[in-house]
Amino acid sequence: MVFWILISFVALAVTGLLSLALMRAHEVGEPPAAYDLRVYRQQLRDVDKDLARGVINASDADRVRAEVSRRILAADSLLQQQQSGDSQPAGLSRAMILISAVALIGGTLGLYSWLGAPGYDDMGLELRIAAAKDYAKTRPSQSEAEARLPATPKPQAEAEYLDLVAQLRKTANARSNDAQGQALLSQHEANLGNFKAAYEAKRNYIQIMTGDLEAQDYGELAELMIMASGGYVSPEAEELLDRTLTLDPRNGPARYYWGLMQGQLNRPDIAFRIWSETLRMGPKGAPWINGIEAQIEEMAFRAGVEYRLIDVPGATPDGGPALAGPSADDVSAAQDMTTEDRQEMIKGMVARLSDRLATEGGSAKEWAQLIGALAVLGDRTRAAAIYDEAKTRFGADAASLSLIEAAANQAGLDQ
Structure with missing residues (x-):
C-alpha cells in the first residue's frame, strides 16, 4: 500500500509542476511591452532633468524626446495587441494538463504492470525463500513441461539406421520383459533425439530390473526426462536425482542437474554451493564439469557471491579427484x-x-x-x-x- 501511495504522490507532483508551468502566463507576470513602456517614460523625465541642469542643449533634448516618443508609441501598440490577443489559450493549456496527467499516471501504472511485480510485498530474504518453496511445490509437472515445447523436427539420420531403430521398437514392444532390449531402445531413441521415448524405455528397464539397479540408472532416467522437457527439472526428475544422490553423493551428472534445479527454483545460493563443491571434486574435462564452468559465474552473480576461479583437479590413478596442495x-x-x-x-x-x-x-x-x-x-x-x-x-x-x-x-x- 505504501508503494502505491508513493508512486501516486510522485506522479501527481510532476503533473502539478507541469500544470503550474502551463498556466503561469494566465495567472502571474505582465507583458514585456508594459515594462518597456515604463522605461521609456522614465527616459522622457530624465531628458527634462538633463536639460534643466545644462547637461544637454535644447536641440539634443528635442531629438531625444522624438526618438523616445516614437518608442513609446510602438510599445503601447504592442501592449494593446498582447492584452487583446491570446498567445496561450487557457482551454488548450487545460487540455494539455489533463493529457499530461493521464499520460504520467497511466503510463506509470502500465509500465509497472509490465516490468514490475504487482501484488508482491518487499521481497526480503525470508520472503524470497518462502516464494521459492511455494514454487517448488506448484511448478509444472513433466507432462506439462513437455506439452509447452514446440514439436520436435524429424530426426536426421541414415535411412538404414532409422529402419534398424524401427525394428528395435517392434522387438522391444513384443518382449515386454526384455531388460536388455529396453536399454538398447533407450540408447538409440536418445541418439535420434526422441527423449520422451528414450526415458519411457529407460523407465521400463528400471521396472524390469527392480533390485539390480545402480545410482547411475536413476541418474540416466532423470537426465533423459530433463532433456525431454527442454532442460527443465520437473518434480519427477527431482525425485530421481534425489534417489541417485542418496545412493551416490558424488555422482557428477546428478550434482550438475541438482544445482541447475536449485537455480530454476530461485535458490542460486544453494546452486552455487553445490556446483562449487562439484568443481573441486573434478575431474577436469568431464561433461558435467564443462557445463558447470560455463554457468557458475552467472549463478554466483545471481547468488550475490564474488566469484573466484576454481581450479578443477584432474583424475587420480584410483579415479578420485586430486587434492590441491602447495605449488x-x-x-x-x-x-x-x-x-x-x-x-x-x-x-x-x-x-x-x-x-x-x-x-x-x-x-x-x-x-x-x-x-x-x-x-x-x-x-x-x-x-x-x-x-x-x-x-x-x-x-x-x-x-x-x-x-x-x-x-x-x-x-x-x-x-
Missing part, C-alpha cells in the same frame, strides 16, 4: 624459510582451505585433509569441531564418512 613455487620458497616462517605459511594454507570449505563446501578428502592438518598444527579443539561438522555433512555417504573417521582416528580425536 612448486611454494615448495621452493619453503626450503629457504625459517621454521617459524614455514609454520606461518602452513597455517595460511590451512586457513584458506578452512574458509573455502565453510563457504563453498568440498569433497570428503578435503575435509579429511583439513582435520589432519589442524591436528598437526596442534589445534585439536578446532579439528574436533571440523570433524563434527564433516560427520553431519557426509552422514548419508558411508564411503566418505569412513574416510573422515579414518582421518580423525589418525589425528587422535577418538582417543
Whole structure:
C-alpha cells in the first residue's frame, strides 16, 4: 500500500509542476511591452532633468524626446495587441494538463504492470525463500513441461539406421520383459533425439530390473526426462536425482542437474554451493564439469557471491579427484624459510582451505585433509569441531564418512 501511495504522490507532483508551468502566463507576470513602456517614460523625465541642469542643449533634448516618443508609441501598440490577443489559450493549456496527467499516471501504472511485480510485498530474504518453496511445490509437472515445447523436427539420420531403430521398437514392444532390449531402445531413441521415448524405455528397464539397479540408472532416467522437457527439472526428475544422490553423493551428472534445479527454483545460493563443491571434486574435462564452468559465474552473480576461479583437479590413478596442495613455487620458497616462517605459511594454507570449505563446501578428502592438518598444527579443539561438522555433512555417504573417521582416528580425536 505504501508503494502505491508513493508512486501516486510522485506522479501527481510532476503533473502539478507541469500544470503550474502551463498556466503561469494566465495567472502571474505582465507583458514585456508594459515594462518597456515604463522605461521609456522614465527616459522622457530624465531628458527634462538633463536639460534643466545644462547637461544637454535644447536641440539634443528635442531629438531625444522624438526618438523616445516614437518608442513609446510602438510599445503601447504592442501592449494593446498582447492584452487583446491570446498567445496561450487557457482551454488548450487545460487540455494539455489533463493529457499530461493521464499520460504520467497511466503510463506509470502500465509500465509497472509490465516490468514490475504487482501484488508482491518487499521481497526480503525470508520472503524470497518462502516464494521459492511455494514454487517448488506448484511448478509444472513433466507432462506439462513437455506439452509447452514446440514439436520436435524429424530426426536426421541414415535411412538404414532409422529402419534398424524401427525394428528395435517392434522387438522391444513384443518382449515386454526384455531388460536388455529396453536399454538398447533407450540408447538409440536418445541418439535420434526422441527423449520422451528414450526415458519411457529407460523407465521400463528400471521396472524390469527392480533390485539390480545402480545410482547411475536413476541418474540416466532423470537426465533423459530433463532433456525431454527442454532442460527443465520437473518434480519427477527431482525425485530421481534425489534417489541417485542418496545412493551416490558424488555422482557428477546428478550434482550438475541438482544445482541447475536449485537455480530454476530461485535458490542460486544453494546452486552455487553445490556446483562449487562439484568443481573441486573434478575431474577436469568431464561433461558435467564443462557445463558447470560455463554457468557458475552467472549463478554466483545471481547468488550475490564474488566469484573466484576454481581450479578443477584432474583424475587420480584410483579415479578420485586430486587434492590441491602447495605449488612448486611454494615448495621452493619453503626450503629457504625459517621454521617459524614455514609454520606461518602452513597455517595460511590451512586457513584458506578452512574458509573455502565453510563457504563453498568440498569433497570428503578435503575435509579429511583439513582435520589432519589442524591436528598437526596442534589445534585439536578446532579439528574436533571440523570433524563434527564433516560427520553431519557426509552422514548419508558411508564411503566418505569412513574416510573422515579414518582421518580423525589418525589425528587422535577418538582417543
